[in-house]
Amino acid sequence: MAEAHSAVAFSFAITHDGWDVNFDREVLYLVWESGLRSWKKRLARFRNSVHNGVYPGHLQSLYVLWSLLVAAHFGGFNIPFGLVQKALTILPGTSTLWQIIACLLAALTMWLSVIFLMRYTLKLLLMYKGWMYESRAPGAKISLKTKLWASIVKVLSGWNKPKLYSFQGSLPRLPLPSVEDTMRRYLISVRPLLDDENYKRVERLAKEFEETIAVKLQRYLILKSWWSSNYVSDWWEEYVYLRGRSPLMVNSNFYGTDAILLNNTSKQAARAATFIYLCMRFRRLIDRQELEPIMLQSMVPLCSWQYERLFNTVRVPGIETDKIVHYQDSNHVTVHHKGRYFKVIVYSRGRLLKPCEIQAQIQQILDDDSAPAVGEERLGALTAGERSHWAHIRQTEFNRGHNRTSLHCIERAAFNVCLDDEEYGFDEKDHSSLDKYGRILLHGKGCDRWFDKSFNLCFSTNGFVGFNAEHTWADAPVMGHLWEHVIWSELELGYDENGNTKGTVDTPPPPPIRLQWELDKEDILSAIDVSYNVAQKLLNDVDLRILMYTKYGKGFMKKCRVSPDAYIQLILQLSYYRDAGRFCLTYEASMTRMFREGRTETVRPCTIESSAWVKAMVDPNVSVEERMELFLKASQRHQLGYQDAMSGRGIDRHLFCLYVVSKYLELESPFLQEVFNEPWRLSTSQTPHGQTSLIDLKKHPNCISAGGGFGPVADDGYGVSYIIVGEDKLFFHVSSKRSCPITSSSNFVQQIERSLKDVQDLFVEYMKLKSCQK
Structure with missing residues (x-):
């Protein structure tokens, strides 16, 4: 009971001598301090909400416009659309004060009109994703359309310094792909994983799905995409994460x-x-x-x-x-x-x-x-x-x-x-x-x-x-x-x-x-x-190995003029094939944060082009030139898949939402069962790097994180996270389950090292051949 009494900050009692009041000044001060901080935060949030609500405009521009209208009105100039006179008709008087207030209403009307025009123009411009598909290599030409788009975006967003949430109202919604387009992309993605007989079976299931219940499911998704800020994110959070009953640790x-x-x-x-x-x-x-x-x-x-x-x-x-x-x-x-x-x-x-x-x-x-x-x-x-x-x-x-x-x-x-x-x-x-x-x-x-x-x-x-x-x-x-x-x-x-x-x-x-x-x-x-x-x-049961590779890094990849992410993903495809003797459904996380409340989309790195290159690398009869040609094709295909995913043209989130709707409507689909029964035996993710403007690796070259990792997604698969830092360092975090007899993180790490060396040798040999031909 002593502890309970000591926790009381304020008490009072009535005695024969009158009122007896006891209070703890320190505790009451903490209460006051907490309330003060809370109100300060509320005021700051309100101020920021106003700033974000009118972005890309600024409140100061309203004051300037109001001053100009007051000067114009009393100077005898006509105000556009007669806004001041119209405002005076609804005000109770025409004195100088009411005329100034009428000018304020006119300024507010004009100012809000311009703000919303700018805001929705910016939103329409941000829907354009063509700039992503244009080469940013040195000397590459940028289309006139993209140059014009970039100029207008910079003008509209450069009026005012943005706060953290300033662009939220201007971000476009995640687009909903057509069923036909998703089916086509899906079939292309699973082709290297299936033999002819199984591919024809899946193709038949996909066509049957597209022509039957997919039409109904898509209608519900269209309605959701119109109504919600993002047609994927809330369901993704609920069904992929919150409804999961397995442990959070490792999984x-x-x-x-x-x-x-x-x-x-x-x-x-x-x-x-x-x-x-x-x-x-x-x-x-x-x-x-x-x-x-x-x-x-x-x-x-x-x-x-x-x-x-x-x-x-x-x-x-x-x-x-x-x-x-x-x-x-x-x-x-x-x-x-x-x-x-x-x-x-x-x-x-x-x-x-x-x-x-x-x-x-x-x-x-x-x-x-x-x-x-x-x-x-x-x-x-x-x-x-x-x-x-x-x-x-x-x-x-x-x-x-x-x-x-x-x-x-x-x-x-x-x-x-x-x-x-x-x-x-x-x-x-x-x-x-x-x-x-x-x-x-x-x-x-x-x-x-x-x-x-x-x-x-x-x-x-x-x-x-x-x-x-x-x-x-x-x-x-x-x-x-x-x-x-x-x-x-x-x-x-x-x-x-x-x-x-x-x-x-x-x-x-x-x-x-x-x-x-x-x-x-x-x-x-x-x-x-x-x-x-x-x-x-x-x-x-966790088998985790971390590889610190220091023989080369981003610097060598830049010389090869290949996307570093595509380079690493091809390394992983080759490593897995050598480790398992087959190809597998591969997951790579890509962000969709260019859209409002966007989270992730899946890139499928195991493609027809990547599998062709991997087979060429394990075939001693294939020449260096052929291997290099296949490597470049595979890297370009991967980069296109990554760009599609970031642009809202992915496969898996659309299929996921169709699956959720089918469960709500209690409609069974053999095709969707086929899609979601196939395990992701190779789950990969690149650790983001260089997001803050504080980074200066030239001044502090050793100030680099080794990245991070996660547990395996499939019982018989690998979880691989990697980070490309500095010019000569790569880190790979490889996890698997000890209980699985066919996986070994140590073996996979060895295969990654081998593949990194082989691809480096491939580029070196190719450059030697090119120089000899000259």
């Missing part, structure tokens, strides 16, 4: 690594404090919309919708479906250390704490040698196990008392911090250290991450850092943007000669608060054990 969450070639500090508390501070500062940029939207070719904006849920977000488990909960504000982060959870308040006295102050808080946690409560050490395993199991125990045992309060504290936190009790990172003398590094970030011990949070920051005892991110709320580029910004901003802050954060602590910051739990009930402990065992089985 869904992904990870990112540190700038492994830098050694800023080896002190865990200092590194954690700096990253917490910089992440909170990035959150402030989002809240104030001071973060510049990402622009392709400095002209075409990408949708910024996903940034809204980067912080203060959690995926809450449900029995049948989860939900994403985003809190408007949070003044704390939660910290996990040696099985215990702490609340760390990072805002005090109306300001964000300095890194040195946060370091003092983190150090207090590291110095705390108290033992975890009963069941607390493995509590995080609940978020790593089956979702329905976690939902059930959450509803029954975490709905009251300390459990409810502490759980709410974690879920409402800006993000979660994990102070790990072991060393990991990159060792230049042992590149296999990256494998351990990746595994720890991907799954940890199965109970030391809160996998429901939008992201967890993980810190080793020797100062290395990484993150584990939940996938539902956004895709990897958004997390990558935060990561790049933080890593580069860390260079500006720096550390002192002892590896500590700079600055001095003037007044003690708020101390960390140990979260309290009531987990000693048999039902709760049993539920934690069930999830922990599921997590252990899952993480012990």
Whole structure:
């Protein structure tokens, strides 16, 4: 009861002597401070909403136009369309004041008309995607149409500096392809995977589908594409992510690594404090919309919708479906250390704490040698196990008392911090250290991450850092943007000669608060054990290998005048064929953020052209010239497929939505069953790089992240993530399942190295032949 009484901020009672009022000034000040921050944020959001609502115009232009109309009206000049006179007829008087107000109404009418004209003109212009298909190689000619388009876009979007969400209202909707076009593209994509007999069977199923129920399904999608902002994204989030009942760990969450070639500090508390501070500062940029939207070719904006849920977000488990909960504000982060959870308040006295102050808080946690409560050490395993199991125990045992309060504290936190009790990172003398590094970030011990949070920051005892991110709320580029910004901003802050954060602590910051739990009930402990065992089985089955390739990188690919992404995808096709002896359905993620609320589309890298080149590479009788010709054709075909996906002309999201509608209407389709029963045995993704303007690799060539990775999608397949950084470095993150007898991440990495060398030799030999012919 003493704890309960100490938590009361205000109380009063009536006694024989009169009123007896008690209150805690400090707690009331915190309440006042919290409310003040909340109202400041509301005011900032309102101001930003006005700015974004009139973009690409500016409020100052309204004041200028109003002044001009007032001067023209009192100067005896005619106002276009007689707007001032028309306004006076509806106003109660004709005095000077009312005439000025009439001028304001006329100015507002004219100004809004121009604003909406500019806005919808910009929206129509952004629907044009022809610029993507034109070569950007040195000396390549750009069409007059694209030049004219670019000029108008720059004029319309250059009137006013955009905020993060300024372009949201001008972004076009994701176009809905025709069924006929999708069927044609689909059949072309599966041709290299099927023999003649199976291809004819699938072709027959596709034709039957197109001529029967597809017509009805497409009508519903047309209606949805007109009504919703994006006909794919809400269903994609619900059915691909939220309705999934399997564990988030390994199956869904992904990870990112540190700038492994830098050694800023080896002190865990200092590194954690700096990253917490910089992440909170990035959150402030989002809240104030001071973060510049990402622009392709400095002209075409990408949708910024996903940034809204980067912080203060959690995926809450449900029995049948989860939900994403985003809190408007949070003044704390939660910290996990040696099985215990702490609340760390990072805002005090109306300001964000300095890194040195946060370091003092983190150090207090590291110095705390108290033992975890009963069941607390493995509590995080609940978020790593089956979702329905976690939902059930959450509803029954975490709905009251300390459990409810502490759980709410974690879920409402800006993000979660994990102070790990072991060393990991990159060792230049042992590149296999990256494998351990990746595994720890991907799954940890199965109970030391809160996998429901939008992201967890993980810190080793020797100062290395990484993150584990939940996938539902956004895709990897958004997390990558935060990561790049933080890593580069860390260079500006720096550390002192002892590896500590700079600055001095003037007044003690708020101390960390140990979260309290009531987990000693048999039902709760049993539920934690069930999830922990599921997590252990899952993480012990992960076979993860990370390849750091330093023999060449982007520099050599540029000399070859080939798209780096197409180059790597062909490498992966050759590697898989050599590893498995066959081709497989291959997934590559491409963004569709040029459209409003766009997320991803699938590129299918296994094409007729790529398979022809792979067969040529394994056939010793094929000449160098033939191999090179096939390679160039395959890379051009891949680039076209990537451009189509980014332009809203992909295959798989359209088929996915047709499938969802068919399930709602309870219409069975053998063709759709065929499409969605085929596993993606090779799931690939390029880690985004260079999204922030802070990057200067010439000044800091070692400030590069090793990228990130994810678990295998298919039981008998590979998950491959890669990043092309610098001129001479490539990183590949390859995952598979140990329980599968036909996959091995180590073997696949060896095949990647072999393929990289073979393609390099191919280009070198080809250039020698070309020079000899001259």
